[in-house]
Amino acid sequence: MSAPPNNSAAHVEQSGASDESLQAVHAALLHHNPEPREGYSLLPLGVLGFMSTMIFVCCIYFVHNRGGFNPLVTDGRLNPSSGPVETKLTDAQIVKKGQSLFNQTCIQCHQATGLGVAGAYPPLAGSDWVNGGEERLIRIVLDGLKDPVTVSGAQFSSSNKMPNFSAIPGTEFAYNWNDDKISYVLSYVRQEWGNKAPIVTGDAVKAIHALPGVADRKTPWTQAELLAIPVAPPAPAAATPPAAAVPAGK
Amino acid sequence: MASAPSSAAKPSPAASSAPADRAESAAIDASVKAPVLLLLGAAILWLLAGSALALIASIKLHTPGFLADCELLTYGRVQPAANNALAYGWGLNAGLAVGLWLLARLARATLRHGGLILVAIVFLNLGVILGVGGILVGDSTALDLLEMPRYATPLIFAAYAIIGAWAVITLRTGRSPHTFISQWYVLAALFWFPWLYSVAQVLLVFSPVRGTVQSLVDVWFAHNLLALWFTPLGLAGIYYFLPKVLGRPLALYHLAPLGFWSLAIFSGWVGAAGLLASPVPAWVQSAGVAASLMTLVPVLIIALNHHLTLVGRFSILKTSLVLRFIVFGAICFTLTSLQNAASALGAWAEITQFTYYGLAHAQGVQYAFFSMVMFGAIYFLLPRLLLTDWSFGKLMAVHFWASALGIALYLFALTVGGFKQGQELNVLPVGADGKPGLPVPFLDIVSHTLPWLQAGTCALILLTVGHVAFAINFVSTLLQSICPTARAAAAAGPVLLRTPPAMEVAAR
Numbered sequence: 001m002s003a004p005p006n007n008s009a010a011h012v013e014q015s016g017a018s019d020e021s022l023q024a025v026h027a028a029l030l031h032h033n034p035e036p037r038e039g040y041s042l043l044p045l046g047v048l049g050f051m052s053t054m055i056f057v058c059c060i061y062f063v064h065n066r067g068g069f070n071p072l073v074t075d076g077r078l079n080p081s082s083g084p085v086e087t088k089l090t091d092a093q094i095v096k097k098g099q100s101l102f103n104q105t106c107i108q109c110h111q112a113t114g115l116g117v118a119g120a121y122p123p124l125a126g127s128d129w130v131n132g133g134e135e136r137l138i139r140i141v142l143d144g145l146k147d148p149v150t151v152s153g154a155q156f157s158s159s160n161k162m163p164n165f166s167a168i169p170g171t172e173f174a175y176n177w178n179d180d181k182i183s184y185v186l187s188y189v190r191q192e193w194g195n196k197a198p199i200v201t202g203d204a205v206k207a208i209h210a211l212p213g214v215a216d217r218k219t220p221w222t223q224a225e226l227l228a229i230p231v232a233p234p235a236p237a238a239a240t241p242p243a244a245a246v247p248a249g250k
Numbered sequence: 251m252a253s254a255p256s257s258a259a260k261p262s263p264a265a266s267s268a269p270a271d272r273a274e275s276a277a278i279d280a281s282v283k284a285p286v287l288l289l290l291g292a293a294i295l296w297l298l299a300g301s302a303l304a305l306i307a308s309i310k311l312h313t314p315g316f317l318a319d320c321e322l323l324t325y326g327r328v329q330p331a332a333n334n335a336l337a338y339g340w341g342l343n344a345g346l347a348v349g350l351w352l353l354a355r356l357a358r359a360t361l362r363h364g365g366l367i368l369v370a371i372v373f374l375n376l377g378v379i380l381g382v383g384g385i386l387v388g389d390s391t392a393l394d395l396l397e398m399p400r401y402a403t404p405l406i407f408a409a410y411a412i413i414g415a416w417a418v419i420t421l422r423t424g425r426s427p428h429t430f431i432s433q434w435y436v437l438a439a440l441f442w443f444p445w446l447y448s449v450a451q452v453l454l455v456f457s458p459v460r461g462t463v464q465s466l467v468d469v470w471f472a473h474n475l476l477a478l479w480f481t482p483l484g485l486a487g488i489y490y491f492l493p494k495v496l497g498r499p500l501a502l503y504h505l506a507p508l509g510f511w512s513l514a515i516f517s518g519w520v521g522a523a524g525l526l527a528s529p530v531p532a533w534v535q536s537a538g539v540a541a542s543l544m545t546l547v548p549v550l551i552i553a554l555n556h557h558l559t560l561v562g563r564f565s566i567l568k569t570s571l572v573l574r575f576i577v578f579g580a581i582c583f584t585l586t587s588l589q590n591a592a593s594a595l596g597a598w599a600e601i602t603q604f605t606y607y608g609l610a611h612a613q614g615v616q617y618a619f620f621s622m623v624m625f626g627a628i629y630f631l632l633p634r635l636l637l638t639d640w641s642f643g644k645l646m647a648v649h650f651w652a653s654a655l656g657i658a659l660y661l662f663a664l665t666v667g668g669f670k671q672g673q674e675l676n677v678l679p680v681g682a683d684g685k686p687g688l689p690v691p692f693l694d695i696v697s698h699t700l701p702w703l704q705a706g707t708c709a710l711i712l713l714t715v716g717h718v719a720f721a722i723n724f725v726s727t728l729l730q731s732i733c734p735t736a737r738a739a740a741a742a743g744p745v746l747l748r749t750p751p752a753m754e755v756a757a758r
Contacts, residue, residue, distance in 0.1 A: 015748075019275065026430055047550065062537060074535075
C-alpha cells in the first residue's frame with residue numbers, strides 16, 4: 001500500500017495510517033457495513049446463529065444443573081424438588097461399613113480374629129449366637145448383655161459387660177448408634193471369619209427396637225432373658241436375604 | 251525537534267493535513283513522555299526481578315535443595331512473590347504505560363499537569379515493592395494473587411486511582427470527535443481494576459467473609475484480574491496496532507462493540523467455573539460454566555476481527571517486529587480463551603483441576619497474550635517518545651524469538667505435564683465404572699512431572715534471556731536519546747518517522 005521506509009536500516013516501525021484517519025474510518029465503519037460488494041455475506045448470519053445457539057445451549061445447561069437454587073445443593077445433577085434421593089447400599093457396602101465400625105469399637109474385646117479372649121470375651125467366629133437368630137443379636141447390641149454367658153459350649157465372664165449401643169439416657173456408655181449402624185456391624189459379624197448367616201437389615205433392627213421393653217430398657221439383658229426369646233425359625237431367616245436383595249438390586 | 255523530521259519524507263498519497271497530523275502526534279507524545287517512560291522503566295525493572303524470582307521458584311520445583319537454606323527464598327514465598335512482581339509490578343506498570351499513551355493518542359489530548367501522575371507512579375511502585383518484600387519476609391495473606399500484605403495494598407489502590415483518574419480526564423479533554431474500540435477497552439480496564447481490587451481486598455483481607463464465599467471471592471478476583479484487566483488492555487493494543495501498522499481497517503469493526511459488551515457481561519461470572527465439584531451452591535458453579543461457554547461469543551467476534559484483518563497480509567510479519575509480537579498475542583488470546591471454555595467442562599476439569607495445567611493457562615493469558623502485546627506496543631511507541639531509533643535491531647529479534655519460543659515451550663510442557671499428572675491422579679482403586687484400576691503411587695506421580703518441570707525451567711531461562719535483551723536495548727536507547735551528540739547525529743541522519751498516510755476504507 002505504501003512505499004517502504006526510505007531508511008531501511010532503522011528499527012522504527014512506521015505507521016500505516018494516521019490516528020485521525022484511523023478514528024474517522026472506523027467511526028464510519030461502525031454504522032456502514034462495508035461488505036455489500038459481493039452481494040450477500042454469510043458471516044453476520046453465522047455470528048448471529050452461533051450466538052443464539054450458545055444462548056440456547058447455556059440456558060438448557062443451566063436449567064438442568066441449577067440444583068433448585070438451593071444453597072445446600074452442591075452437585076447440579078441433583079434435583080432437590082424430587083425429594084431426597086434414597087441411596088440403597090449394596091450388601092458389600094453394608095458389610096464394608098460394618099467392618100469399619102467393628103474396627104473402631106468391637107475389636108477391643110472381640111479381637112480382629114473374631115475369636116475373643118478365652119474365658120472373658122466370647123468369640124464371634126463360628127459362634128452359635130452370631131449364626132443363630134437375628135433378634136437375640138439385635139437385642140444384645142441395642143441394650144447390652146450381662147455376664148455370664150455360654151457361647152458354643154464355653155463359659156465367659158469378665159468385669160466389662162457388653163455395652164449398649166443404642167441411645168439410652170443415663171447409661172454408662174453413650175455410643176448412640178442409630179439402627180442402621182447396628183445393622184451394618186451385625187451384617188459384618190455374620191459374614192466375616194467364615195460365618196455364613198444372612199445380613200441384618202436396618203428395618204429389622206428398627207422393628208425390634210420399637211418393641212415394648214426394648215427401647216425403654218435401662219439395664220443389659222441376661223442370658224436367661226434372651227434364651228426365652230424363640231430363635232427365629234429358619235423360614236423368616238431365609239426370607240431375610242430376598243427382602244434385603246430387592247432394594248439393593250434395583 | 252518534535253516536528254522536524256516529518257517534513258523531510260513525503261510518502262506518496264499523504265493527505266494534505268499530514269504534516270499537521272504528525273506535529274499533533276508529536277505534541278501528544280511529548281506531553282505523556284515523562285509518565286510513560288517512568289512507568290516503562292519501572293515495568294522493565296519488575297520484569298527482570300519477576301523473571302529472576304520465577305526462575306528460582308521453577309528450579310525449586312524439581313531441585314528442592316536449590317537455595318534451600320535462605321529463608322527469604324523458600325518456595326512458599328518466592329513463588330507468590332514472582333507472581334505478584336509480574337502481575338502488579340510488570341503488568342500494572344506496562345498496562346498503564348501503554349494504556350495512557352493509547353488514550354492520549356486516540357483522544358488527541360495532551361496530558362496536563364503530569365507531575366501528579368509522576369508522584370502517583372512512584373507511590374504505586376513503592377506499594378508493589380512493599381508488597382513483594384512483605385511476601386518475601388513472610389507476611390503473605392496466602393490468597394491467590396492477593397498475597398500482598400495489607401500494609402501495601404491501600405498504597406497501590408490510591409496511587410492507581412490517581413493515575414486512572416488522570417487518564418479519564420485526558421480522555422475528556424481530547425479533540426477527537428470519535429471513540430475507537432481500543433479506548434473502550436482501556437477505559438473499561440481502568441475502571442474494572444479498582445472495582446475488582448477493592449472488593450476483593452475488603453471481602454478477603456480487611457473484613458473477611460465467612461465460609462465458601464471466601465473461595466468464591468478469590469476465584470472471582472483471580473479470574474477477573476486476567477479477564478477484566480490483562481485481557482482488555484491486550485485487546486486494546488491488538489485493536490489499535492493491527493490497523494495502525496497495516497494501514498488497513500479492521501475486518502468486522504461493526505461487530506466489535508458486541509464483542510466488548512458480551513465480554514464485559516460474561517467474564518465476571520466465569521471464575522465460578524473454577525469451583526466445579528466444590529462445596530459452593532450448584533447454581534453458582536453452573537452459572538460459571540454457562541458463562542464460560544458464553545464467552546465463546548466475544549472470543550469468536552474478536553478473533554475474527556483480528557485474524558480476518560490480517561488475511562492476505564501475512565508477509566508483513568517478516569518485516570514488522572511490532573506486528574509479530576501483536577499477532578503472536580492475538581493468536582494466544584484465541585487459544586487461551588478456547589482453553590478456558592474447555593476447562594469449564596466437567597469432564598475436562600476432572601482431569602485438569604489442581605494440576606500444573608492451571609498454571610499454564612494463567613501464564614498463557616498473562617504472558618503469551620498480554621505481555622507479548624505490551625512488548626509490541628513498547629517497540630512501537632518508545633521511538634516516538636524519545637525521537638530516536640532503537641539501539642540494537644539484533645536484540646529486538648533476540649527478544650522476540652526468546653519470548654515466543656520460551657513461552658511456547660513453557661505452555662506446552664506444563665499443559666501436557668499437567669494433563670498427564672491429572673490423568674494419573676484420577677486412577678482409583680475402583681473407578682467410577684466399577685472396574686478396578688491400578689492407582690499410581692503419589693510419589694511416582696510427583697516424579698513423573700519432573701521432566702516437564704525441567705522443561706519449564708528451560709523455558710523460563712529463555713524468557714529471561716529475552717527480557718535481558720529487552721532491558722539492555724531499552725536502557726541503551728534511553729541513554730542514546732539523552733546524549734546530545736547522538737541526538738544531533740540522529741537529526742542529521744535519515745528521517746525517523748514518516749508522516750503516516752490517511753487510512754481509506756477501500757484499503758481492504
